[in-house]
Amino acid sequence: MHEICIRTATPDDLGGARAVMLDAVYRDFGTGYVPHWHADIIDPERFYLAPPRHTLLVAVDERDGRVAATAALDARGPAHPPNPRPLAERYPSGETAQLRRVYVRPEHRRRGLARQLVGELMEFAAADGDYRSVYLHTDPASPGAEALWRSLGTLVCDEREEGPGGGQGVLHFEIPMP
Template sequence: MSTGSSTGTAGLVVRTAAVDDPLARPLFDDLAREYGTRYGGTPEQVREELLRHPAEEFAAPGGVLLLLLEDGAAVAGGAYRRYDADTAELKRIWTHPAHRRRGLARRVLEELERRAVAAGYHRLFLTTGPRQPEARELYLRTGFRPLFDLAADPETIGPLPFTKDL
């Protein structure tokens, strides 16, 4: 069940959702497929890992799961959860494969950042995988500071941590 919504521009609607909302299923299904392809594991195994955090961590007041809807279908999304008293941890940033290269992930990041500030957070934290160069570049272009050596081979680092002051 969706837990609220607000309108976006250019025909997109931003909607908050619960982890088990049917509208969020494409996000989790596609991330499971994508991560399984890049890192190994069946979609079922990866989906289980994606859902390891309790759903309530992605609900107000400490968290949120957002979806960008176009014609009623999720085309992008992302979430945050409380990392510590001042920091929100971004998770599950996703764009449907048919809708990539439209700036939707950037829009998701901007909305998550706006909501994190409204919720009282002063910093964002996230990690992305070493086999996701497009995510790494997105975070660098949107003002995130890498907490790793950019010159190092990402495969030697493991998860790539970033932070951003709000």
């Protein structure tokens, strides 16, 4: 296995982190960049480095210095719309640590990087002291995502079960606080 260093992102890491994130939304999700959904990808410093209760982690391949994976956490709960209203009420902003942008480059997958990054984010959330829950949503089309999140948390809403026109097909999870 390659030597990987997991650390809090610095401004010097943002170009590499942005590349990993954009690659995921184009390749894995097929949506491409959508400004309303992905503003944090273009400006991760404002969303993740500046606010004290937010963070962005990177996993850097020490062989070539490239960002191999990303994972972020912020205090913004799921917005309604597009998410179901009961989720927005259950996971309010300020009290909810939302995991975001847990993406791993294809050549680094299946090595436990996402799980390690999530572990670090969970420690960050616990150390904050004011988060009462950890929430995330994922696209089940993302390779390995559904299995990872089912192994780490509880599925609280499966929009695939809402029938035609009843949702976005997104899976919503709660991860137990450490």
